[in-house]
Amino acid sequence: MNILFVHQNFPGQFPHLAPELVRRGHRCHALTDAKNDRASPIPTWRYRFAPEPVDPRATRLGRNYTTMSDRGVAAARAAQAIRDREGFSPDVIIGHSGWGETLFLKEVWPQAKLLVYSEFYYRGIGLDVGFDPEFSPGGFDQVMISQGRAAHLGQALIHADRALAPTRWQASTLPPLLQPMTEVIFDGVDTDLVRPDPAAALTLPGGQVIRAGDEVLTFVNRNLEPYRGYHIFMRMLPEVMKARPAAQVVVVGGDEVSYGATPPGAKGWKDVFLNEVKDRLDLSRLHFTGKLPYPDYLRLMQISRVHAYLTYPFVLSWSMVEAMAAGALVVGSRTAPVEEMIRHDETGLLVDFFDLDAWARQITECLADPARFDRIRQAARRHVAENYDLTRICLPRQVALVESLAP
Known part of the structure; x- marks a missing residue:
């Protein structure tokens, strides 16, 4: 044809x-x-x-x-x-x-x-x-x-x-x-390519190298904005970083607007919510990468101990499913697009979109005891390989x- x-x-x-x-x-x-x-x-x-x-x-x-x-x-x-x-x-x-x-x-x-x-x-x-x-x-x-x-x-x-x-x-x-x-x-998802790699390593913009097995929390979106829960992530982050003083937090995404309105007086939302909480953060452990080349992004998903994903009832991001395939533990918002892919406590963990305390508590638990959640990581990987390869x-x-x- x-x-x-x-x-x-x-x-x-x-x-x-x-x-x-x-x-x-x-x-x-x-x-x-x-x-x-x-x-x-x-x-x-x-x-x-x-x-x-x-x-x-x-x-x-x-x-x-x-x-x-x-x-x-x-x-x-x-x-x-x-x-x-x-x-x-x-x-x-x-x-x-x-x-x-x-x-x-x-x-x-x-x-x-x-x-x-x-x-x-x-x-x-x-x-x-x-x-x-x-x-x-x-x-x-x-x-x-x-x-x-x-x-x-x-x-x-x-x-x-x-x-x-x-x-x-x-x-x-x-x-x-x-x-x-x-x-x-x-x-x-190419699950032959997007798969766990215990040897994965990535150099962050400041020169620090992170590796699989490190205590790393990730958040990824094309652009950092409310539609994808960036405000919720940043607002719960001070409690997580306080509870986990060794955790490294890597935030991937541009500072433009893909969905919804632009913030008054700014081109994007990144600094709006960072400025709201930065006095309560250890900024030396918070890394903004901007948009990453795909090979670097994939290595980050293979390194991630916990991957936070939030979205309004809207289009589901590829990154969430790829994180599951790469072996990351996904903590997702309890919204309909996410619930189609994740069953709570089976292929991931779900938290009410707006519940800051629950987000901080769940992510802290996952960072603190990764072995406890290995079964979920493995089940998530199988789920993607068996249904979305x-x-x-x-x-x-x-x-x-x-x-x-x-x-």
């Missing part, structure tokens, strides 16, 4: 699927934003998207749809040019619903089957909005804004032939009418879904 991947940050969620389809004899191409500089072995076309500033007074609840549909128009015009110039006609188009790129591609290639990756469907009530009153009060205006953000997601799915969601909980955020068209297949489980199912769309 001719297969076209469309993703503004290609390869995005498809770094393994596209090469595997090529290996199986299909002809794959990609269409991505011209600003995307990520490398890929897949032949790639680019579209240019320079959105006009959106006037919220004029667009009101449609401001999000305005931006996303404009990107969809840019992608469709590029697709039309590719069709006319190259004579390219895909049998299957695979895209992400989140940025509007797939909205008008069936107008260019009506005969193509469209598979949409559906990561999350915004809803006014019951998910992230209003979950954390400190940063998302959840008033009726916010409820309507969030519901309005789903307009382009619904349109993308209505025009698709099939949808793909990475977890059952994320699929459950879709309207009931759209759930039957959705296949649940996790992105996959990339090459043996997830990738074959993804390929089968794509090939089922063959004309």
Whole structure:
């Protein structure tokens, strides 16, 4: 088949699927934003998207749809040019619903089957909005804004032939009418690569070397922000560091905002919450690495004695599942995305998202007596290997879904 991947940050969620389809004899191409500089072995076309500033007074609840549909128009015009110039006609188009790129591609290639990756469907009530009153009060205006953000997601799915969601909980955020068209297949973890390593070592930014077996607490996210519980982690940290005077704490993530609002007067949340508690911390044992190259991040997960992971009811982070596969003990928030992966006291430990005392107490116990929790680490590793392994489980199912769309 001719297969076209469309993703503004290609390869995005498809770094393994596209090469595997090529290996199986299909002809794959990609269409991505011209600003995307990520490398890929897949032949790639680019579209240019320079959105006009959106006037919220004029667009009101449609401001999000305005931006996303404009990107969809840019992608469709590029697709039309590719069709006319190259004579390219895909049998299957695979895209992400989140940025509007797939909205008008069936107008260019009506005969193509469209598979949409559906990561999350915004809803006014019951998910992230209003979950954390400190940063998302959840008033009726916010409820309507969030519901309005789903307009382009619904349109993308209505025009698709099939949808793909990475977890059952994320699929459950879709309207009931759209759930039957959705296949649940996790992105996959290479458990041959992501595995415990008793010889793992990593040099921290200050020059200190940490090794597997050391008393290390980790916290990892793309960006440090309330949606991922950074404020909860920092606020419970003084008690943990006081109780465990030898513990090293490593925090990985950028100082930008991926989800939610930016803090007043700052580009990100890192220093907002650090400044709130730094007078009660031993800063010589607290290490901020920024964003890490993947090999360094993997070594850190192999070293971690305890890995704290928190999230609003929102998209689950790959890092949590990779931490389980690498042998770290995950202490996670008792929120629906995490509860799908972790059974308390079996494959990890769960704590109420907002309970600072419980977080400090649980993490202190885990740091103090790692042998007591070895059975959980081993069970978590098995759970990921048996259910979410990339090459043996997830990738074959993804390929089968794509090939089922063959004309």
